[in-house]
Amino acid sequence: MSSQDNSEENLPQQQDDADGGVLATRDNPFANPGLPPHEHRVQDIDERAAKRSERVVAGLFTLSMLSTIGFIASFVAFPVDKIVYVFPIGHVSALNLSLGLTLGLALFCIGAGAIHWARTLMTDVEVPEERHDIEATPEVREEVLAGFQDGARESDLGRRKLVRNTLIGAMAMVPLTGLVLLRDLGPMPGTMLRHTKWAKGKMLINENTHEPLRPEDIAVGSLTFAMPEGLSEEDHDFNNQIAKAALMIVRLQPENIKDKRELDWSHEGIVAFSKICTHVGCPISLYEQQTHHVLCPCHQSTFDLTDGGRVIFGPAGHALPQLRITVNDKGYLEAMGDFAEPVGPAYWERG
Incomplete structure (x- = not known):
């Protein structure tokens, strides 16, 4: 018999280790030896x-x-x-x-x-x-x-x-x-929507020609879009600012204006309202000359420009904010301040 066979014969059939393992046996020479002795830190x-x-x-x-x-x-x-x-x-x-x-x-x-x-x-x-x-x-x-x-x-x-x-x-x-x-x-709605680039003395600039507007430039029944003086398309935040300050201007017969404050804030029947729908902020661009109604193309909210821009149809929650305007000593239309209320959609902080 070889020496290897003699060594295997000398192995016990099974023997438990003191650490919980099992020592090698003839039948299982690779048994679990158990855990090493614990060393204290x-x-x-x-x-x-x-x-x-x-x-x-x-x-x-x-x-x-x-x-x-x-x-x-x-x-x-x-x-x-x-x-x-x-x-x-x-x-x-x-x-x-x-x-x-x-x-x-x-x-x-x-x-x-x-x-x-x-x-x-x-x-x-x-x-x-x-x-x-x-x-x-x-x-x-x-x-x-x-x-x-x-x-x-x-x-x-x-x-x-x-x-x-x-x-x-x-x-x-x-x-x-x-x-x-x-x-x-994102910015808080109260900070973002409550103030725009409009301020006292800022002239109304035609969005298409980029020229200041005079009263004679606004024809009865026409719809003109304007932006505040000093706002340029080259500004890094132009899109953010115009999204709040966009203005639409309509000339009405003064006797057709039903709301007294609207009449006081206009100039010779020229009224200026925010172009931003008060539902979800879409730009208003559809004007019906006979009724003086403007329509939002997104969800069909309809506003009456002869009655303070109030909602007469659709999901919008409140009237369009009006901008108070006048004419300066050079004959140009200018704002007398910012919008009196926040533009755009309603939000919970709004009074």
Whole structure:
């Protein structure tokens, strides 16, 4: 018999290891040897080392909270269009860069703190567990619950109050970044719609000819579109501004105007109303000369220009805002201020 056969014969049929494994046997020479002996960490035997680890974890959680505060401060401090040069990236948005760095640092510090806490302060004793059926018996459920309670106790969450409090603070503050980002979905309606480029003394400029309008340029029954003086198509925010300030001008017979305020705000029967429909903000462009009604092409909201621009049909919720106009000493039509009420669709802050 060979030496190899002699060695296999010398193996016992089965022998349990002290660490829970099974030693090699003749029938199973590659049996599970079990877990290696447990080695205690320095934090397990030295409370000063444990305190140092606790301070490191708390410092990471505190840095996460400061980063969250920095995220909010960056959102307030940096304008959207501010560009900075960062080597070697190049020119980038200061707002995007600061938001990314502060949010990334806040999340990283929470993760790093949790990992350092688990590796240095929580229990690291490995316990083998045999596989079992998916459906647990009542005994197993009680055992799992007891294990969860033991884990919570061994995590030292109750005793390590510094770690616990800073973790709670960091986890509570990180969601604030999401709330702040909600503000970037767009401007508040009250800020966006309440004010336009119209102001006292600004002349009415024909949108097609880009020339100031005189009363004699407006014929009875015609519909003219105008924009405020100083607004240029070359402006970077032209589309945003004209979407609020677009004006339509109609000349009526003064005796046909039913609303007294509309008559007072007009000039020789020339009335100026916002071109923006008060339903969902579509531009109004259809004018019926005989009835003096204007129609929104999107959802057929209809407004009476002889009666303060009130709604007479369709889903629009309120009348078209009117712009008070007059004639300056050069004979040009000009505004006497901004619209008295916000233009465009209704919103909940509107009075």
